[in-house]
Every structure is written in C-alpha cells, then in structure tokens.
Amino acid sequence: MAQATDGDGGLGREIVRRIDALGAISETSGHLTRIFLTPEHRAAADLLLAWMQDAGMAAQLDAIGNVCGRYEGEQAGLPCLMLGSHYDTVRDAGKWDGPLGLVTAISCVGDLHRRGKRLPFAVEVAGFADEEGVRFASTLLGSRAVAGTFDDRVLEARDSGGISMRDALLRFSLDPGRVSTAARRQGELHAYLELHIEQGPVLENQGLPVGVVTAISGATRLSVALSGMAGHAGTVPMALRRDALAGASECILAVEAYCRAEPGLVGTVGSISAMPGATNVIPGKAVFTIDVRAASDQQRTRAVAEITDRIRMIAGRRNLVAAIHVTHENSTAPCAPWLRQQVAEAIAGEGYRVFELPSGAGHDGMAMIDIADVAMLFVRCRGGISHHPDEHVDPADADAGARVLLRLIENFRPRPEAARR
Known part of the structure; x- marks a missing residue:
C-alpha cells in the first residue's frame, strides 16, 4: 500500500497555501466568517477567479455569485465533468469546509494545464456561493441556482440587518432578475463530483486519508x-x-x-x-x-x-x-454506483484501502442530483472537528485527496448514453 506523502507533494503544498490565503479573507481578523454577498465574499470570489484563470480555465461569476471555471476538452463545447464545493462559511468557522474541495479541483485542473493535457470531455469547477445558508436562512442557494431549482421567493428573505437578498445581489453588482441564467441543463454534465472534508471521525478511526461516500443523508x-x-x-x-x-x-x-x-x-x-x-x-x-x-x-x-x-x-x-x-x-441523495466505482478505483490506484461511508452532513450534491448523477470523495479531518476554528486537514491528507481526485479525472469514464437517466 502506498503511503501518504509527507506534505511535500506539489499539489499538497499548493492546496495548503491557497487554503491559508482564502482563510485570511474574513469579516473579522480573529474569527473566520465569510458570508454570502458580503465584501469578504467578493474578495474570495476574485481570488478564486484568478486561480482558475492561472489554471487555464475560462472563468466568470454567474448570476447568483457562483465562481465558475471551464477547462475545455479535446474539442470545444463538450459535456463536462463538474467538480465543486462552496466558498462561504459559517460564523467562527474552520478554513477547510468547502474550500478544500474547490481549491483541490482548481489545482488538479492546473496540473492538467501545465502538462498540456486535454481530455475527451470538459472539466468545470463550480465554487458555490452559498451552501451554509447563514445570511438568509436558506441553504444550497448556489447549487440550487445551477440545478434550476432556485426558489425566487427567497429573493425577498431578509438578513439580520433587514437587507433583502434582492438588494444584496444588487450591491454585489449582480442582477436578481437573471438568477435563472445560472441554471444548467442535464445534457451539459456527465456527472457532479465533490471532494470534501469528512466533518466526522470515521476515517480517522479507520486510519485512512480518504473514503468513498455512499449517500448524503x-x-x-x-x-x-x-x-x-x-x-x-x-x-x-x-x-x-x-x-x-x-x-x-x-x-x-x-x-x-x-x-x-x-x-x-x-x-x-x-x-x-x-x-x-x-x-x-x-x-x-x-x-x-x-x-x-x-x-x-x-x-x-x-x-x-x-x-x-x-x-x-x-x-x-x-x-x-x-x-x-x-x-x-x-431527501437522501444517493451517490451513483457507477461513479462510486470510479472513486474507489482511484483510491485503490493510489494504494489506499477502499472504505465506504455515508455523509451525515448536507452538501451541494443534494441540489445537483436534480440534473446529474453525483459522487463524493471524503478527506480525513483531524478529530472529526468541523464548523470550528480547530477544523484541520493534515498537508499529507490534502495531497492524498488531490492525487486521488486527479487520477479519477484523468481516468473518468462517462456513463454510456443509453444508461443515463
């Protein structure tokens, strides 16, 4: 069995450095808080867009504030494998929940770009603007917009300061009347895949850096x-x-x-x-x-x-x-068996024992399942601690997760057309 790197792997170093940079963008200096449609949220979006562009992607902010990057395949306009996670936080947060999946995906695409490698499908990276639902008490706003299930009535919700989401979007230089343009069609995605910290102690108890998610509870x-x-x-x-x-x-x-x-x-x-x-x-x-x-x-x-x-x-x-x-x-969002198999193959290919576990926490895949099959790759977090400043991923585990994700991307096999939903 291959051993996890000591954190000196190029991807692992890059990911940790970027996680630290994102973690420094906060409402306050002492506690990480980055809430939907705030100045800190915009600063994080701008940084992510720059990283996407450096990784060879065409990058833009969509109508709800999602950060969207696209790395074309061997031909332009091909359906994509979408990788994603969120970049908003809870209050007094840890810096790994959400950003680890997003930053890892950008770094993996950057590796492909540096090698000049194109695939028989496009790769897209989605940084969802609001998964936590802290500001307007409604979760999965970014991914629901992409899935076409965003409820326009939420635009009238108000935050603790009395500001409506409609007004917050305008202050963010976004048009609330165009949120529907963020929606994607089923045929545009081969699948949605998310790398995320486990937010629990199971992988640590198993002595494993990564695991295959069976379903989002x-x-x-x-x-x-x-x-x-x-x-x-x-x-x-x-x-x-x-x-x-x-x-x-x-x-x-x-x-x-x-x-x-x-x-x-x-x-x-x-x-x-x-x-x-x-x-x-x-x-x-x-x-x-x-x-x-x-x-x-x-x-x-x-x-x-x-x-x-x-x-x-x-x-x-x-x-x-x-x-x-x-x-x-x-409702439960089951991870598609054909995708789970490919996640397992990538884990085994990096020399780790394949271990399956459900996710007790909610994720953007719960929204994305409406337009694509979904899968998740969990990365071990120390002590199972999340939504807390002590949230931590060892650099070696960040590198292990990146190597598994990159292997998965390079060996991804779209589901045959006849077998799709």
Whole structure:
C-alpha cells in the first residue's frame, strides 16, 4: 500500500497555501466568517477567479455569485465533468469546509494545464456561493441556482440587518432578475463530483486519508413545544405538577435511546428553552428542536414517526399538550454506483484501502442530483472537528485527496448514453 506523502507533494503544498490565503479573507481578523454577498465574499470570489484563470480555465461569476471555471476538452463545447464545493462559511468557522474541495479541483485542473493535457470531455469547477445558508436562512442557494431549482421567493428573505437578498445581489453588482441564467441543463454534465472534508471521525478511526461516500443523508428537523402549567416551586406538590421542562427532558432521552438503537440513524436535540424561566417557577412551557438524519429515507421517515409517537405518549402521561411541527426536510441523495466505482478505483490506484461511508452532513450534491448523477470523495479531518476554528486537514491528507481526485479525472469514464437517466 502506498503511503501518504509527507506534505511535500506539489499539489499538497499548493492546496495548503491557497487554503491559508482564502482563510485570511474574513469579516473579522480573529474569527473566520465569510458570508454570502458580503465584501469578504467578493474578495474570495476574485481570488478564486484568478486561480482558475492561472489554471487555464475560462472563468466568470454567474448570476447568483457562483465562481465558475471551464477547462475545455479535446474539442470545444463538450459535456463536462463538474467538480465543486462552496466558498462561504459559517460564523467562527474552520478554513477547510468547502474550500478544500474547490481549491483541490482548481489545482488538479492546473496540473492538467501545465502538462498540456486535454481530455475527451470538459472539466468545470463550480465554487458555490452559498451552501451554509447563514445570511438568509436558506441553504444550497448556489447549487440550487445551477440545478434550476432556485426558489425566487427567497429573493425577498431578509438578513439580520433587514437587507433583502434582492438588494444584496444588487450591491454585489449582480442582477436578481437573471438568477435563472445560472441554471444548467442535464445534457451539459456527465456527472457532479465533490471532494470534501469528512466533518466526522470515521476515517480517522479507520486510519485512512480518504473514503468513498455512499449517500448524503436526508434530514428532518422538528420543532416541539410542550405546554403544561406554571406554578410556584414551593407550593405545588410533585404529584400534581405539569412540568413542561421535565417532560421535555424525558422526550430528549427518548430521542437519544431510539436513535442509539438504530444503526445508521442519528438524532440530535440542539436547542431547548423553558418558560417563564425563573428559578422558583415550575416551567409551564418548553420548546426544543430535533434533527434526525439517516442515509435511507425509509429509515428516517420511520424514525420520525416513532419519535413523534413517543413524544405524544410522554406528553399524555404527564398531562402536557404537545405541538410538533416539521421545519425542514431533505431527501437522501444517493451517490451513483457507477461513479462510486470510479472513486474507489482511484483510491485503490493510489494504494489506499477502499472504505465506504455515508455523509451525515448536507452538501451541494443534494441540489445537483436534480440534473446529474453525483459522487463524493471524503478527506480525513483531524478529530472529526468541523464548523470550528480547530477544523484541520493534515498537508499529507490534502495531497492524498488531490492525487486521488486527479487520477479519477484523468481516468473518468462517462456513463454510456443509453444508461443515463
């Protein structure tokens, strides 16, 4: 088995240097924050465009702010293999989530360009403008525009400062009336492929720098409100209480117990509040969120139904009223078997053991699957930490991911026309 490089590989060095340069473009100097349609976002876009041009690509900013580069094939106008990821961040972010895939793709195309190598298909690199959804509370905006599924109603959404997305696009020198021009047609893409940090600890536990993603897990988010009766903490006997917070605590443990017993299922209660919120008052209302994810839509749907039933049962036994609402739902995006096979071949070709795993986090492939088959290549991140300043990829692993991606590009076999959807 080949060993990962020590970080002295040319691609690995270049990628780390560029990740550092992008990471320096931030709203504040102490914490990395690069939000959709801000001055920092534009500065990052300009830098990415310059790198794309240096890599031999024709590069432009599309109507939603995606950074788009195209490296022609042996003939002009051929369908493309699209590589991509996003360049926006969460607040107080790590510098690898999103940019690693984008920068690696640019560096791989640059390697082809330096060698004067053209392929029997074009290669396009898409830097999606907004995947995280921080500013306007709507995710995958860049990739939805490319997939032709952008909802124009989002243009009226406002950020915390009251600025609408429509106005933010205008301030960015983009025309909100032309967002639809970012859309691509199915026949223009052979496939969509994304390299991304794992954002979890599985590859690290396996001792592997890279892995094949089987599916991007679907997610259901719920808002749960339990209503009881507030009362004096010293005068209401325990047996007569309708304590909403105690009921919520039991519900949270029920979510944990159910999801622990189901392999491949994860459930998280990430937010809870109790009212009236005084030390000497029995909580009369408790509100909490639930996030349920699985690589199978059937498993996730079944889990949501069972968790909902258990919450209602707990509420009934405690004489509480439960109000449960679905606030978000995304279906699973399965990675195409024919593409997964080519990712696996590239990993094996670089001498690594092939290991498959699902993605519990959402990615732009969830939007791109509407116009193309998708696949993902995961790269190990230290400690499985993501969305945090401690997010880190070792230079050797960045280089390993680049070598696998470059091998995959050079050996890519488009799906036969008769087998396409």
